[in-house]
Amino acid sequence: MSMEVDRMLARGGDLLNPILIKESRQSLKSRQFVVTFALVLIFAWGWSILGVSWLGPDALYSNPGGGMFAGYYLILAFPLLVIVPFGAFRSLASEQEDRTYELLSITALSPRQIVRGKLGSAVAQMLVYLSAIAPCLAFTYLLRGIDAPTILYVIFWTALGSLGLSMVSLLIGALTSQRHWQVVLSVALIVGLLLVFWIAAVIVFDWMFFASEASFSDPVFWQINAALLTGCLAYFALVYEAAVAKITFASDNRSTRLRGIMVAQHVLFAGWMTQAWIYAGGESEVVLVFVSFAMVHWFVMGAMMTGETTQLSQRVRRSLPQSFLGRALLTWFNPGPGAGYLLAVCGGLGAVVLAMLAVTAKDLYPLPTSSGWQSGESLVVVAFAMLAVCYLVIYLGAGLFVLRWLRRLGHSGLLLTLLIHIMLVLVGCGMPVVIQMMSPDWYRAGYSMLQVSNAMWTLAHVGDGTTLPLEAPILLVILPVAAVVVFVLNLPEIVREVRFVRVARPVRVAEEDAELAAKLVPPPRPKQISPWDVINE
Amino acid sequence: MNQRRPMIELRGLHRFFGTTRAVDNISFEVHRGQVFGYIGPNGAGKTTSMRILATLDLPDAGDALVDGFSVVDDPDRVRQRLGFMPDYFGTYANVNVREYLDFFARAYRLRGRDREAAIRRVMEFTRLEGLAEKPIDGLSKGMKQRLCLGRAMIHDPTVLVLDEPAAGLDPRARIELREMIRALADRGTTVLISSHILTELGEMCDVVGIIEQGRLVAVGSVEEIQKQGQTPRNLVDVRLLDAAESLGVWLAERSDVSQLRVDGQTARFLHAGDPVAEAALLKAMIEAGFRVVAFGSRRRTLEDVFMQVTQGLVQ
Numbered sequence: 087m088s089m090e091v092d093r094m095l096a097r098g099g100d101l102l103n104p105i106l107i108k109e110s111r112q113s114l115k116s117r118q119f120v121v122t123f124a125l126v127l128i129f130a131w132g133w134s135i136l137g138v139s140w141l142g143p144d145a146l147y148s149n150p151g152g153g154m155f156a157g158y159y160l161i162l163a164f165p166l167l168v169i170v171p172f173g174a175f176r177s178l179a180s181e182q183e184d185r186t187y188e189l190l191s192i193t194a195l196s197p198r199q200i201v202r203g204k205l206g207s208a209v210a211q212m213l214v215y216l217s218a219i220a221p222c223l224a225f226t227y228l229l230r231g232i233d234a235p236t237i238l239y240v241i242f243w244t245a246l247g248s249l250g251l252s253m254v255s256l257l258i259g260a261l262t263s264q265r266h267w268q269v270v271l272s273v274a275l276i277v278g279l280l281l282v283f284w285i286a287a288v289i290v291f292d293w294m295f296f297a298s299e300a301s302f303s304d305p306v307f308w309q310i311n312a313a314l315l316t317g318c319l320a321y322f323a324l325v326y327e328a329a330v331a332k333i334t335f336a337s338d339n340r341s342t343r344l345r346g347i348m349v350a351q352h353v354l355f356a357g358w359m360t361q362a363w364i365y366a367g368g369e370s371e372v373v374l375v376f377v378s379f380a381m382v383h384w385f386v387m388g389a390m391m392t393g394e395t396t397q398l399s400q401r402v403r404r405s406l407p408q409s410f411l412g413r414a415l416l417t418w419f420n421p422g423p424g425a426g427y428l429l430a431v432c433g434g435l436g437a438v439v440l441a442m443l444a445v446t447a448k449d450l451y452p453l454p455t456s457s458g459w460q461s462g463e464s465l466v467v468v469a470f471a472m473l474a475v476c477y478l479v480i481y482l483g484a485g486l487f488v489l490r491w492l493r494r495l496g497h498s499g500l501l502l503t504l505l506i507h508i509m510l511v512l513v514g515c516g517m518p519v520v521i522q523m524m525s526p527d528w529y530r531a532g533y534s535m536l537q538v539s540n541a542m543w544t545l546a547h548v549g550d551g552t553t554l555p556l557e558a559p560i561l562l563v564i565l566p567v568a569a570v571v572v573f574v575l576n577l578p579e580i581v582r583e584v585r586f587v588r589v590a591r592p593v594r595v596a597e598e599d600a601e602l603a604a605k606l607v608p609p610p611r612p613k614q615i616s617p618w619d620v621i622n623e
Numbered sequence: 624m625n626q627r628r629p630m631i632e633l634r635g636l637h638r639f640f641g642t643t644r645a646v647d648n649i650s651f652e653v654h655r656g657q658v659f660g661y662i663g664p665n666g667a668g669k670t671t672s673m674r675i676l677a678t679l680d681l682p683d684a685g686d687a688l689v690d691g692f693s694v695v696d697d698p699d700r701v702r703q704r705l706g707f708m709p710d711y712f713g714t715y716a717n718v719n720v721r722e723y724l725d726f727f728a729r730a731y732r733l734r735g736r737d738r739e740a741a742i743r744r745v746m747e748f749t750r751l752e753g754l755a756e757k758p759i760d761g762l763s764k765g766m767k768q769r770l771c772l773g774r775a776m777i778h779d780p781t782v783l784v785l786d787e788p789a790a791g792l793d794p795r796a797r798i799e800l801r802e803m804i805r806a807l808a809d810r811g812t813t814v815l816i817s818s819h820i821l822t823e824l825g826e827m828c829d830v831v832g833i834i835e836q837g838r839l840v841a842v843g844s845v846e847e848i849q850k851q852g853q854t855p856r857n858l859v860d861v862r863l864l865d866a867a868e869s870l871g872v873w874l875a876e877r878s879d880v881s882q883l884r885v886d887g888q889t890a891r892f893l894h895a896g897d898p899v900a901e902a903a904l905l906k907a908m909i910e911a912g913f914r915v916v917a918f919g920s921r922r923r924t925l926e927d928v929f930m931q932v933t934q935g936l937v938q
Contacts, residue, residue: 096735104729108718115717188679189713189774192702193730335698336681401696594691598700 104195105203109177110210119211122169126161126215130222133157149231156291158226159240162219163290166212166244167283168276171251174208175275178259179268187263187333197333201256201326208252212245232294235302240290247286250318251279253325260332306365313358320351337399341391341421345429348387352380352433356440368448370463373441374470374549380437381474384430385507388482391426392489393503396579398422398586406588417584424579427486431573434478441471462553469558470549476565477541483572484510490579514539533557538564628691630655630782630813631676635685638671638837645671646682647837653815653830655781658808660828661817662929668837669817670710673786676815677707689782706775710787712767714759720746720770721755724777731778745773748803765796772803776812783807785816789823801827825925835933848928856881856893857920858927859901863888864914873911879904894920 099107113119137154138145181187190200223237258271293301301307324347331340359376366372398421407416418429445464485507492502518537522528528536533547535557547555591599612619629652638646646668653659663669674680676687678698686693692700715723724745728738746752749769754762762770768788775783785804789797797820805827808814818824824831825845833841833848841848863870871885874892879900883892894901898920905918 100729100734100738104726107729108715108722108726111722112715112717184713184715185709185711186713186715188709189707189727190730192678192705192707193727194699194702194732194778195730335678337695337698399696400693592693592696595697595700598692 103199103203103206105200106206106210109203109207113207113211122165123214123218126165126218129161130158130219133161134222134225145229149229151226151229151231152294153231154229155223155226155232155237156294158219158222159244159290160287162215163244163283163286165215166248167251167286168279170208170211170215170248171255171279172276173211174204174252175255175259175272177204177207178256179272182259182263183265183268191333191335197330200333201329204256205249205252209249212248216241216245236294240294244286244290246318247282250322250325251282253322253329257325257329257332260329309361313361316354316358320347320354323347324351337401339402339405339421341394341426342419345391345419345426348383348429349433352383352436355379355383356437363444368444370467373444373467377437377441377471377474378545381434381478384433384437385478385482387433388427388430388478389485389504389507390500391430392423392482392486392507393498393500394421394423394426395498396423396493396583398583400589403586403589404591406586408588420583420586422583423486423489424576424581424583427482427576428580430482431475431479434475438471438475441467465554466549466552469554469562470545473548473561473565474541474545476569477545479569480565480572481507481510481514481541483569483576486576486579487572511541515542519543535560629653629688630690631659631815632688633672633676633685634688636672636675636682636687637684638668638675638680639683644837646675648685649834649837649839650685651832651839651842653813655813656808656811657829658804658814658816658827660824660831661815661834662821662824662831662925663817663834664933667834669834670786672834673707673784673815673817677705677709677784678702679707703778704780705782705784706778706780708771708775708783708785708788710790712771714767714770716760717758719756719758720751720762723759723770724773727774727777733778741777741779745777748776749773750799764791765793768792768796768800772800776807780812782813783815785814787817787819789818789820797823821925821929831925833929833932841928841932845925845928848932856895857901857922859892859894859904860917860919861890861908861915862917863890864916870908870913873908873913
């Protein structure tokens with residue numbers, strides 16, 4: 087019987103991620119885990135004893151559950167929001183420092199399995215801490231003063247936060263293998279995690295003591311939670327794919343999945359903003375907020391995509407789309423700065439189209455809750471969206487142009503790319519402000535055409551009010567023309583990437599694939615030609 | 624498996640770090656069951672080219688193939704066939720020998736009995752059976768080297784790339800390592816090995832490649848390298864009864880003598896020619912009045928060849 091159980095456990099173990107097994111074995115023997123776990127238990131017991139002795143007989147008559155929960159929450163949230171994510175960071179960072187990562191990377195484990203293994207290990211630790219505190223949480227429920235949905239709700243979001251922070255920590259751990267950068271990043275990460283822990287505690291206490299009971303019965307509360315949850319999942323997927331891409335072999339495709347998630351995020355955000363827009367009775371501010379966030383999203387994503395290498399490896403070229411439709415629709419998901427630029431521009435244009443749809447829908451089918459737009463408000467929304475996408479095209483395009491020139495000099499890299507884009511935005515937005523501030527004539531003046539390159543002030547100026555400002559017609563000529571010029575300047579880069587076509591597999595690869603396929607296909611069964619043929623099974 | 628296809632093939636491999644040409648147009652082939660010795664001074668480009676072969680780095684130009692698969696375009700297929708032992712240990716804390724091998728066996732997708740069999744095979748081969756439950760931190764350097772060799776061969780690769788596997792080992796461990804590598808080659812495994820201990824490489828390698836400043840300056844068997852572009856040369860030691868300066872002057876005029884070094888009563892030089900020519904040289908010396916008390920000739924070792932073809936240049 088025990089042999090059978092052993093065998094079953096061994097078979098089950100084979101299905102588990104090897105990293106999860108290794109890290110669990112290491113953790114059980116590590117002093118750090120034993121000390122942390124013991125401290126959590128000691129603090130939990132300590133708080134229980136202190137709380138009960140302090141309450142005395144009042145524990146039976148008052149409702150002290152909420153207060154006790156607050157203490158237990160702090161004891162649980164610290165390991166969940168600080169120790170577990172930092173452990174995930176150290177786990178990957180130490181692999182890089184000790185160079186075991188190199189040994190790991192040349193095994194049959196895929197980068198995806200490596201990240202999942204590390205994340206699984208973080209989840210296992212999280213569950214251990216949760217199980218240690220679970221009896222205490224049940225105790226707070228029995229004390230009254232806090233209900234089960236509130237406890238579950240808080241723990242759910244904290245656990246989700248721990249998972250998200252662990253994922254971000256893994257990405258940070260994958261960023262560099264240089265020790266000095268690891269030290270800088272680890273300090274920054276600890277500060278960030280402590281800040282998150284503090285913010286989480288403030289939010290939870292504030293919500294628990296002032297709003298929890300009223301919230302659960304409000305449908306909007308659940309809508310906001312659903313929006314937050316899907317948003318968190320979308321960003322989790324993005325960070326996960328980014329961490330995987332960071333440790334993937336350089337000749338592999340490290341971009342297409344990330345681009346797919348960027349588009350999915352855009353669609354998700356558009357969906358929730360549409361819901362918010364309908365709920366708000368078609369307020370134009372909701373559309374402006376949507377367009378602004380969409381442009382920021384595509385600018386940040388575009389800034390990263392334009393930093394990709396211009397070379398497409400033979401390995402990636404083997405899986406490029408081949409059909410006309412595939413090439414027309416999916417080429418922009420291929421790795422490369424030009425394709426990335428165009429994808430970001432298309433994303434921005436998509437937001438503009440949605441804004442225009444909102445304007446049209448509002449005019450044609452007024453919502454029952456609508457207060458009605460004032461005259462000119464539609465024009466403001468359209469102008470705002472048009473100008474916003476023009477800025478996106480100009481700034482991203484200018485960055486891409488500079489990067490193309492820098493690449494010829496042999497400079498490249500994600501950090502440089504981000505630096506170039508940030509510098510361009512800072513110069514474009516900051517310089518006119520500085521000039522205006524230094525000019526005695528313009529010092530007190532409001533918006534002027536000097537600020538044409540200042541995206542933030544210009545958009546705020548155009549979007550602020552129900553009618554278009556006087557400068558709008560000029561802006562609507564200058565900025566689109568500038569956007570077209572910048573786009574045309576970058577066209578050669580885009581065209582060069584569009585020209586990449588699928589290449590055949592090398593002969594040796596095709597040979598091995600055929601061998602493997604032949605092994606998978608069962609040998610043909612002998613046919614019975616006459617009744618006297620005997621076929622041995 | 625195509626027997627004629629080289630198991631390792633480097634084609635015009637280049638790797639630059641800034642202005643440094645770490646690997647500069649290197650090409651060679653290693654066939655099934657061969658042991659290829661990769662020799663060169665520190666910073667010559669051995670480790671860089673081995674890392675490219677192990678799919679840990681990418682070349683700037685050229686390609687490296689393992690069993691016909693490109694390390695650039697098909698690293699996953701290369702990794703199935705290749706075991707790499709770097710010049711560092713790469714061990715984990717709080718893990719014992721068995722757990723370490725078990726982890727890498729799982730990472731190479733070995734399941735159930737196959738995994739157990741692979742661990743047993745490797746522990747037997749590297750003679751680590753008695754240390755299965757010992758924490759890695761407590762192992763000696765030699766034991767760790769064996770463990771790392773075991774890790775590199777846990778998935779039974781057809782190609783092994785070993786970067787300085789004998790560094791820091793005691794003489795006994797070195798001899799054992801040499802025997803292990805020879806046994807692997809006899810089983811058909813192709814081995815690419817770098818080492819500074821040239822005498823050992825000379826004994827175990829079928830083919831040798833000498834690299835300097837990122838360039839492959841010689842490749843072939845030790846004998847082939849000796850013969851490259853010149854008549855065979857032997858190292859000759861002559862000892863006279865009195866000072867050898869005049870012998871040095873006399874020898875320097877001869878065209879069949881090179882790399883002459885005179886020290887007190889002895890002269891050492893390379894002589895181009897067969898034993899008959901050596902006998903004639905000795906006779907000529909005596910006839911010229913030199914009082915020779917010892918005349919010895921030996922074939923050049925790998926060390927001699929290395930010193931001849933390299934110039935001690937570093938980047």
